[in-house]
Amino acid sequence: MTMGSRLLNIQRRAAEHGRLRTGYTQGNRPVRSATWVVTSHSEEHVRAAAELWGGEVEQWTPLNSNIAQWRVITKASSIEALITPGDPLNQYNEMWSAGGCQRRCDGETELLSRQSCLCARQFGEDWHTQPKGRVCSATSRFNVMLPDLSGMGMWRAETHSFYAASEWGGMVDMVLAGTDGKGFVPVTLRIEPRQVVRDGKTKKFPVVVVELRGVTPRQALAGPMSTAMALDPSGTRAVAALEAPRPDYLALAAGALHVDDVGDVYRDANAAGHLNDELVAALSKRAEELKAEAAKKASPGGSTEQVPDEDGAYPAEVVDEPSSTSWPAVAQAGSSN
Structure with missing residues (x-):
């Protein structure tokens, strides 16, 4: 196929359909969710997600915004997705306020001020254990395609978990090493509850885990896989689509x-x-x-021998009894036996 021309000075990307969240807001209070929360400006996409993963569709307005969206708090803690060609992961240490992004750091250099990492300089290498708002949050944005929802756009999963940032980076880098960023890779996005004990206190929190789905590491690292395999790695849908046995x-x-x-x-x-x-x-x-x-059975010279039907029953002739117009002799007045 001959491709048409493309602008070489802009990055080509699919439209973003919505977000995959691990929490929601009740009024002004943030609430963690053990299941995925799907939000979008498109009611159609959110209703399709509700049909797949359960939950009630509702209108919702994000904090610090006056533009209403749609959301569903699903009943699914894991969903199927596809890593698309290219690098789907974007990570920074960020600090936000009502005025926008105040810091964006790659772990060594704060990019807005062009200074060395401010959090590490102030709190040391364990800066991430400081309370939220005092230091940057490890922010990971992971763009995936949801193959069972309508549209060819992307969905963004975002987490501020320090542990997820480490695991997502390792997982994606291994996949990219095998595929060179070409082709689709089937994955599962799973919300996993975890806990840590620090300074004698137990802290529980959810972590989004990215796992290969239906393929082995050998298959994922052997180079770009076919789109058909990425869409149906187990082959069950292909088996279901096979032609039914031909009747005799x-x-x-x-x-x-x-x-x-x-x-x-x-x-x-x-x-x-x-x-x-x-x-x-x-x-x-x-x-x-x-x-x-x-025709043979219906002809006058045809055989009159009765044969049973498919149920083994012989046809029977039904004879109506003549109606009686007089009383039987034994029932008539004055009669005697």
């Missing part, structure tokens, strides 16, 4: 007891696309045989 139309016709039964076999074969000249000839022959048998 000749046997069905041989067991027919009436010409109409042969006609039903003909119509079924035609609807299934199995009709050919040989089958038409065989069905026509069987229909003529049944017509001849019916």
Whole structure:
């Protein structure tokens, strides 16, 4: 196929359909969720997600925004997704306020001020253990495609987990090393509850885990896989789509007891696309045989011997009893035996 021209000075990317979140807001209070929260400006996309993963669709307005969106708090803690060609992961240490992004750091250099990492300089290498708002949050944005939802756009999963940032980077880099950023890779996004004990206190939190789905590391690292395999790594959908076993139309016709039964076999074969000249000839022959048998039985010289039907029953003649117009002798007045 010959491709049309593309602008070389802009990055090509698919539209973003919505977000995959691990929390939601009740009023002004943030709430963690053990299941995925799907949000989008498109009601159609959110309703499709609700049909797949459960939950009630509702309108929702994000904090610090007056633009309403749609969301569903699903019942699924894991969902199927595809890593698309290119690098799907973007990571920075960020600090935000009502005025926008105040810091964006790559772990060594704060990019807005062009200074060395401010958090590490102030709090040391364990700066991430400081309370939220005092230091940057490890922000990871992971763009995936959801193959069972409508549209060809991307969905962004975002987490501020320090642990997820480390695991996502390792997982994606291994996949990119094997595929060179080409082709699709099937994955599962799973919300996993975890806990750590620090300074004698137990802290529980969810971490989004990215796992290969339906393929082995050998397959994922052997180079770009076909799109068909990425869409159906287990092959179950291909098996379900295989043609059903072809009925034995000749046997069905041989067991027919009436010409109409042969006609039903003909119509079924035609609807299934199995009709050919040989089958038409065989069905026509069987229909003529049944017509001849019916004509022989109906003719005056035909056999009068009764034969059982397919259920083993013999036809019986029903004789109506004549209606009585007089009382029986034993019931008439003055009669005696």
